[in-house]
Amino acid sequence: MRRLSLSATVFGLAGLALGGLLSSGLLPQRPVVAAPGDAPRVAAVDMFKLLKDAPSQKVIDTKRKADRDAVEAFKEEQGKKLRSLQEELANLTRLDPKRRSLEENLARASALAEFEVKWRVARADEDYSAALEKLYAEVRGMIREVASSNGFNLVIAKTDEALNLDRPGEFTLSVAMRPVLYADRTVDITGLVADRLAQAKPPVPPMVPPMVPPATSSPGTVPPAPSSPGSVPPPSSPGSIPNPGMR
Numbered sequence: 001m002r003r004l005s006l007s008a009t010v011f012g013l014a015g016l017a018l019g020g021l022l023s024s025g026l027l028p029q030r031p032v033v034a035a036p037g038d039a040p041r042v043a044a045v046d047m048f049k050l051l052k053d054a055p056s057q058k059v060i061d062t063k064r065k066a067d068r069d070a071v072e073a074f075k076e077e078q079g080k081k082l083r084s085l086q087e088e089l090a091n092l093t094r095l096d097p098k099r100r101s102l103e104e105n106l107a108r109a110s111a112l113a114e115f116e117v118k119w120r121v122a123r124a125d126e127d128y129s130a131a132l133e134k135l136y137a138e139v140r141g142m143i144r145e146v147a148s149s150n151g152f153n154l155v156i157a158k159t160d161e162a163l164n165l166d167r168p169g170e171f172t173l174s175v176a177m178r179p180v181l182y183a184d185r186t187v188d189i190t191g192l193v194a195d196r197l198a199q200a201k202p203p204v205p206p207m208v209p210p211m212v213p214p215a216t217s218s219p220g221t222v223p224p225a226p227s228s229p230g231s232v233p234p235p236s237s238p239g240s241i242p243n244p245g246m247r
Contacts, residue, residue: 043152044183046190048159050139054197060131067124074120078113085109139197146192158183 051057085106092099147155158180165171 040154041152042154042156043147043150043187043189044156044158044180045143045188045193046159047139047157048161049190050143050193050197051135053194054135054139055200056135056138056197060128060135063131064124064128067127071117071120071124075113075117078109078116082106082110082113138200139193142193142196142200143189146189146196150189150192152187152189155189156180158188 085102089099089102089106092102143155147153156179159178163171163174165174
């Protein structure tokens with residue numbers, strides 16, 4: 001009996017020592033793997049709120065406004081130049097030898113200004129799209145970090161925004177875009193992700209110098225526009241710059 005008691009005591013002390021080593025981290029521990037029958041831990045986030053309130057979104061909006069203002073300033077500048085050419089043309093008689101050359105300069109300047117505005121708008125739209133894609137990747141990566149650190153292995157998107165229908169036909173689509181009808185606060189990690197995003201330093205947009213129109217050989221003249229396929233044709237009425245708009 002004494003031998004059995006001594007063996008039990010030794011094994012008990014060994015078990016306590018092994019447990020202490022495992023808990024202290026001195027011995028490697030195998031990762032916990034969920035059993036095949038275990039249900040996944042699900043979390044929910046308000047993706048639209050995170051995108052709207054993200055610090056990077058403010059940087060994107062600021063640059064977007066600067067691009068819009070730059071395009072409008074360029075259009076106003078070119079409009080003044082075209083109006084000056086129109087006034088000069090109006091002071092010439094129909095048979096004046098300078099009239100044909102001035103009409104050609106006006107048409108060429110109008111076509112070049114139209115092309116330049118469309119090109120600047122397209123470039124600004126590309127920059128805006130790229131910035132939004134980068135923001136989405138940033139928010140999604142932060143969601144993954146928060147979910148992993150809190151033991152969630154599945155995250156679904158939800159929104160608490162009202163439908164705000166403009167037309168009755170939008171009802172079905174708006175409901176279909178809101179598949180999560182209820183999420184308990186214990187599984188809503190929107191606040192945790194928002195805090196992490198707020199702690200991260202928003203990126204600084206690159207400073208892009210404004211584009212300068214091509215230099216002219218002499219006042220009142222504009223170099224010929226490229227004649228390659230796809231070039232913008234002259235507008236119907238010289239002196240007008242259409243507003244292509246920005247998305």
